[in-house]
Amino acid sequence: MTDRPLGKWLNLRMGRAPDLHPVSVRELQKWQFERLRQTLFQAVRNCPFYHERLAGVQTGAVHSPTDLEHIPFTTAEDLRNGPENFLCVSQDEIARAVTLASSGSSGPPKRLFFTAGDLERTIEFFHYGMAPMLREGETILAILPDSRPGGVGSLFAESISRLGGETVLPVNPSYISTLLNLLLDTHARCILGPAIQIHALARMLESKGIVINHVRSVLLCWDVLPHACMQTISRVFGCEVFTHWGMTETCLGGGVDCRSGSGMHLREPDFYIEIINPATGRQVPDGHKGEIVISTLSRRAMPLIRYRTGDVGCIMHGECSCGLPLRRLGAVEGRLGDGVLLPGGSRLDLGELNNSILSHKDVLDFTVEYIPEELALFFKLDVLPGAKPGPEVKKHLQDYPKIRQACDNHNLKLSVRLANQDGTIHSGFGKRSITIKSRQAGII
16 A cells, blocks of 8 residues: 555556556656657657657657657757647647747747647645645745736645645745735745745745744745755754756656655656666666766656757666656756856856855855856845845855866856845746847847
């Protein structure tokens, strides 16, 4: 028997009685590849893009991970160039369309489509994934966007209502003081949201000397913060900290910890994940980092076959101690090509800057802009009310080896100034990044 909510969910998705002991890893993979072959068949038959892309590919011969290597990748550029060519259903069946602005270029946006059934499967994953963290009658403070029908906030709230709980969705995630008041007023037992907002919330609680004991769990999404920041969140709230990974291409939900630090159990009934060497395109062994590639198994509106996500992560070795056969994704460490090339050739990424800047207890958030033509790196700090850590942070950054080398040898100019000083932060929903600006053309 299984008493794990995700185990019950997996059994139900596989057409088994919910309380049966979970299948083995081998049985799960065999079932996944049966679903994948069905997806390939439907995609070739109904989807203009894959009808052409997979012409000549023996889709019925895909029985194992190594067989996948004979199938070409799908890229974000493919989605931008013709999202409607990925549709496998009529427009009448589309319940939700999401447009994602192109990051780092002026090209067309990506557009993704979902049927009501696609969205329902996401609600189910949220429902069972959240079951260990929230009990009937309790409230969760969910820092999520889009409470409109079909939006992530709405889907998540529906999943919590099925648990008998209540969801509070803040209007603006940048107002940390408002988040603090909501947390105290609602007596929320769980907090979910971007890591930077929850870390800023912990810093503000600590600065005000407020001690709370009603938060039982925190679930972080989108951002990846240093281990020290995770420890701050855990210490201030006095609870376990869980992590979630997902993206619009996975229909939002992707993987979630079954306990703190266990690795994120993947949503394997709905997609199969590979980790590849981004340079060669070849699969890498478990435990090795690489680019995350997904193939959807249940998506009706818009299947994706070997879609290169651009996210960097690894599949963890072995099975989880909880006994579930679902593979686990280790911490997703950012995106390929993130960061900037400093003069001298060193690459500086946001993870390094998080380590350097967020260790200062007065800093809630920061933004970074780089102007290559001027060899200028600009930092703006969002800080606690009354705090002035600018000189200390600048000294810390000047001593960072990559920055120091660029300043000493290539005349890199470094600017650090205070921005928001009222408990507000720049970050909203979504992932943070370093902005590269061109003096002539504006943001690159």
